[in-house]
Amino acid sequence: MQTIYPSIQIFDRTAQGLGSFDLGKITEYKVIGMPHDGAKQKRIGPLFYWAWASGKPHSIIALHPHRGFEIFSYILQGTLIHRDTWGIQCPVHAGGIQVMQTGYGVSHEEVIGDEKTEFFQIWLEPNLQEAMRRSPTYQDYGSEAFPIFEASGVRQKQIIGTGSPVQLDVPISMLDIQIEAGATFAYKLSTNQGLAALAIEGSGIWNASQVNGYQAKLGDLAVVKKLDEQESIVQFTSDDQSTRLVLLEIPLSVNYPLYFR
Numbered sequence: 001m002q003t004i005y006p007s008i009q010i011f012d013r014t015a016q017g018l019g020s021f022d023l024g025k026i027t028e029y030k031v032i033g034m035p036h037d038g039a040k041q042k043r044i045g046p047l048f049y050w051a052w053a054s055g056k057p058h059s060i061i062a063l064h065p066h067r068g069f070e071i072f073s074y075i076l077q078g079t080l081i082h083r084d085t086w087g088i089q090c091p092v093h094a095g096g097i098q099v100m101q102t103g104y105g106v107s108h109e110e111v112i113g114d115e116k117t118e119f120f121q122i123w124l125e126p127n128l129q130e131a132m133r134r135s136p137t138y139q140d141y142g143s144e145a146f147p148i149f150e151a152s153g154v155r156q157k158q159i160i161g162t163g164s165p166v167q168l169d170v171p172i173s174m175l176d177i178q179i180e181a182g183a184t185f186a187y188k189l190s191t192n193q194g195l196a197a198l199a200i201e202g203s204g205i206w207n208a209s210q211v212n213g214y215q216a217k218l219g220d221l222a223v224v225k226k227l228d229e230q231e232s233i234v235q236f237t238s239d240d241q242s243t244r245l246v247l248l249e250i251p252l253s254v255n256y257p258l259y260f261r
Contacts, residue, residue: 007232008208011221015040019051025059026112028052028121031198031221041223044194046170046258047250049123052198052219055112063109066102068132070124070168073098074159074176074246076200079113088138095143095176097159099166101126103136120246126169127256141165153183161249173249179204179238187247189232194250195224197236202243207235225252 017030017038032050033039042048055078063085073080074097081091082098085107092098100108110121147163149156154177160166161173179185179202189195203217208224216222216236226232236245 007224008206008214008234009041009223010206010214010216011039011041011223012217013219016219016221021061022055022059026053026055026061028054029219032196041196041221043125043258044196044223044225045250045252046125046254047122047172047194047196047248048125049121050196050198050248051121052118052200053121054116054118056116057112057114059112061110063107065105065107066100067105068126068128069102070126070131070170071100071102072122072160072166072168073110074120074122074174076118076120078115078117078119080117080119081111081113082108082138082140083111084108084138086136086138090138090140092140093142095157096141096145097166098140099138099168101131101134101137101169103134104132106136122248124168124170124172125258127254128259129256131169139166153180154178154185156185159246170254171251175245175247177245177247179236179243179245181238181241184235184237185245186233186235187249189224189226189234189249191226192252193226194252195222195226195234195247196250197222197245197247200244200246202238202241204236204238204243207237208232 017033019028028051030037030039157176159174
């Protein structure tokens with residue numbers, strides 16, 4: 001089901017696409033999907049794909065190519081191993097991130113480690129006319145690489161953005177946020193910016209602009225788009241248990257053409 005309000009949209013899991021790999025050993029919810037994926041929420045600016053995958057030990061997303069796009073995997077649980085045609089093989093554990101800028105082309109595969117693993121994979125579209133002239137790159141960072149800020153019952157881990165070592169061409173911000181029971185997280189959203197926030201533990205209430213009191217539970221995606229010039233404060237208040245959100249802030253428009261629709 002998709003629920004629409006004047007300044008916020010909530011997409012529960014029935015509004016998300018489904019996918020699988022390796023004979024069903026890896027399954028995923030396509031939180032933000034491509035046109036054929038079945039997800040109600042399509043691209044937000046240069047963000048055009050967000051999958052939440054869960055894999056059994058030693059399962060694999062077999063070798064496949066990418067070109068141009070910036071692709072990163074954020075590991076929520078377990079271990080994800082990256083292998084590619086440049087000879088790189090690297091495991092990354094829970095709380096870490098793998099980042100590919102695929103340039104003029106590279107093939108890679110994702111291999112689940114010795115335990116059940118959950119991870120996000122997110123795809124961004126940079127300026128393809130420039131990106132596809134560059135060599136592909138791969139970087140990974142462990143959980144300890146990211147700055148953490150704590151205040152008033154809210155713990156924020158800056159995965160991408162100010163203070164993070166991750167460098168992307170697409171100007172996004174990404175936070176992993178733990179909110180204690182009853183605490184409130186507030187986020188100021190600027191003009192021409194969109195927010196996509198996924199509840200991965202617990203539940204709570206979203207407030208955006210003058211719109212109040214909309215529930216988000218496990219697996220629900222909240223999307224807010226800021227087009228006018230007025231200041232917009234988005235708030236999330238946790239219910240009677242702690243809640244964990246992963247939040248992306250994305251430009252709604254960029255100064256280069258977006259081709260992948």
